[in-house]
Structure formats: structure tokens, C-alpha cells
Amino acid sequence: MAGGTERALRSRIKSMQATKKITRAMELIAGSRIVKAQQRVQAAVPYSEQITEVVRDLAAAGASSDLPLLVGRDEVRTTCYVVISADRGLCGGYNAGVQRAAEGEIKADVAAGRGYTVVPVGRKAEGYFRFRQYKLGTAFGGFSDAPSYADAKQIGEYVVDLYASGEVDRVELVYTRFISAGSQEVVLRPLVPLSADTVAGGDGKAGSTDGSGGDYEFEPDPTTILETLLPRYVEARIFAALLNAAASEHAFRQRAMKSATDNAEDLISNLSIVMNRARQDAITTEIMEIVGGAEALGSGKNPSVRYVDLLGESLVTSPETGDN
């Protein structure tokens, strides 16, 4: 019986070691990807800054501001939530965080008698909301590791259409903002209509300092430019969110895999102790059995050698007496 426990423990330790190797590899991979993802977040900053600036300048220069994407609707009846999650699990509370945040908002909407649509980005969010039978729009996925601008564009076109067709009156982004490798937070950001303060007034550069504010030349006219610019602006915002989410995903995964590796190490060392003890027990029991057996054989025949058994000389003599 004792040998059986030892064997079972040995195989558990082996499988634990295999698991540890996998989690360690995933930890290292995620760690190296964080850096890359972070660089992509940085690389996207100039574009979104510039495009924000252009939108402001246009608004300051008096482009028509009654475009549907700029003007909110008086009555918000339906909100669209773009929930950005991962495609895969094994990343700690990353997916659960965004899903919970989105679910809370949806429940509040439902309680207030408003409608909602969920646009899941990433397979995990899609599975989660589909399983719970939430009202879904088109689902996007397959790029959570390394999103490209084309992915953001697809999502942007879809939500802008959704808004323009009047199906939804507001679009909110739910994603995990990447602050540093050590800290990320789930945030809810309004996407459409574009918030008033983004667009309100110039940024001073084109403003009154040198009186050149209204002197912009436009080609074609400002309203047309703004019309083509705003969808791009939405896409840039989504792209930035996707990149943030990707970096956060890698950070979460690295942390989750690090603690998994640590736990595996703990378990392995605990199990090794238990296993060694079990082996020791087994050996002790075996010795006891042998001794007991030898005693049983030797007893009665030659009681005189019984107590000197362990002395070298009597060991030679005892088999002879046994053979007699």
C-alpha cells in the first residue's frame, strides 16, 4: 500500500513539473510581448494627438458642428457597448474585469428602461455575453494579441453605421487601460457622439495668439473635411483602445502565469516532502516486516542466537542451525 502512495505522488509531481514548464514559458512570452505592445501604444500616440488637433482646429475655424457624430441625441434610448477582451483565457482577471464592468452598465440601463447592444471584441467576451443571452451586435475577434489598424477600422465603420442608422444613440468603449506593466484599469469611455470638450474651441495654437485662427484655407470645405475626418477620429480612438487592451492582456497574463509558476513550485516542494516521507515509511515498514519475518523463522528453533543475530559471528552460525 505504501508503495502505491509513493507512485501516485511521484506522478503528480511529474505532471506538476510539466505544468510549471508551460506556465513559465507563457510568462516569459507574455513578458517579452508587453514591451512590444507598449511600443505600439507609444507609436500610436502622435497620430491620435494630431487628429485631435485637426478636429479642434476645424471646430475653431467654424466648420459646421451639427454633424450627427458630433451632436448627441436628446433622448438616449439605446447604448452600444464595445467590450474589448482577450481571445484566450489564462490571463487572470483580465476578461472578468471588462465583462463585469460592461455587465454592470447594462444592468443599470435595463433597470432604467433603456436598451443596449453589446459589441464584443475578442472571443472571450463574445462567449461570455452569448452564453448569458445578451443582445449582441456583430462580434469581432481573432486579433487581441496584436491588433492592426484595419481591425480598428472595421469596428469603427460598424459602430458609426450603427449610430448613423439610429439603432443606437450612444456608443461606449469598455477596455483595460494600460498605465504601466504593474498597473492597468478597466475604463468606460464614451466614443460616439464625440464628447463636447474634445471638439470645443481650438487649442490655442490656431487661436487668437497671432490672430490666425480663422485664416485657415480649406480644400475642400471645412464641413466636408470634418465629415471624412470624424470617422477616422473614431477609428483612431478604437485603435488606441485596442492597443491598450493588448498591452494590458499581456501584462495580466504575465502576472497570472508568474503566480501559477510560483504555486507549482510550492506544490512540488510540498509534495516532494510528503513523497519522501511516504518512501521512508515504506522502507521502515519493509525492514520491520523483514525483521519480523526473520524473527518468526528463527524463533523456537534456536532461541540462543536470537539476541546475537546482529553480531557478525552468529550470522554465520545461524543459517547452519537453521538448516539442521
Place this chain on the structure above:
Amino acid sequence: MSASFSVEVVSPESVLYSGEATMVITRTLGGGEIAFQAGHAPFLGALDASHTRVFLADGAVEDIAVHGGFVEVSNDKVSLLSDTAEVASAIDVERARAAKERAEERLRHEHDAEATAALGRANARLSAAGHS
């Protein structure tokens, strides 16, 4: 030699080009080609697919294929914002040529805005890469 000003070509994924230049030629939507030099009046325009040329201060020319986007000129700074833009060295000439043939083939049968746009992009790429 005219005075130089700073130029930035930015796509969502990266900053493609950033530096000093004496002149930038690009094409706006419906307005044709336009050149900017130092001291240009503040300008905002939507861009067409074009072969954009940046004339550097040392006389060299940077060729960039820009596929749509926006240009903003203010305070002696030219910013080109584009969904997709490629510097000449990064252009796959074979692919652009194939794309051009495909677009022309489609245009022979029907007039299609998408094919026209594809042809414009292919031409911009080929021109920027020096294979017009």
C-alpha cells in the same frame, strides 16, 4: 534656397517620417496637387491617394505613397495624417503592379469606385517607388 520647416508624416501605427524640409508636394481631394513651402498660410485639406514628395534641406527627395488622409499646415509645420502611407523603400513593386492590373481589368468591365480607388493607390505606390 528657401527656408526649411518641419514635416511629419504620421500613420496610426507609426511616425513614418519626421524632419526638416524645404517643400512638400501632395494632392488634395478634388483640388489637385499642392505644394507647401515655408511660411505657407494655415491650411487644412483632405488628401487623395498620391505620390507625396518631401524635398529635404540637403536637396534629397523623400518619396512617400500616401493613401488618403489629411494635411494640416500651421506655424511652419506640415503634418500629414494618413491611414496608410509607405515610404518608397517599403513598397512592394510587384504587388503594386499586380494590383494595378487587377484594378484596370475590373474597370474595363464596369465603373466601380472601389476599383478606381485601388488603381489610384497602385499608381501612387508605383510612382513613389520610381516605376511609373
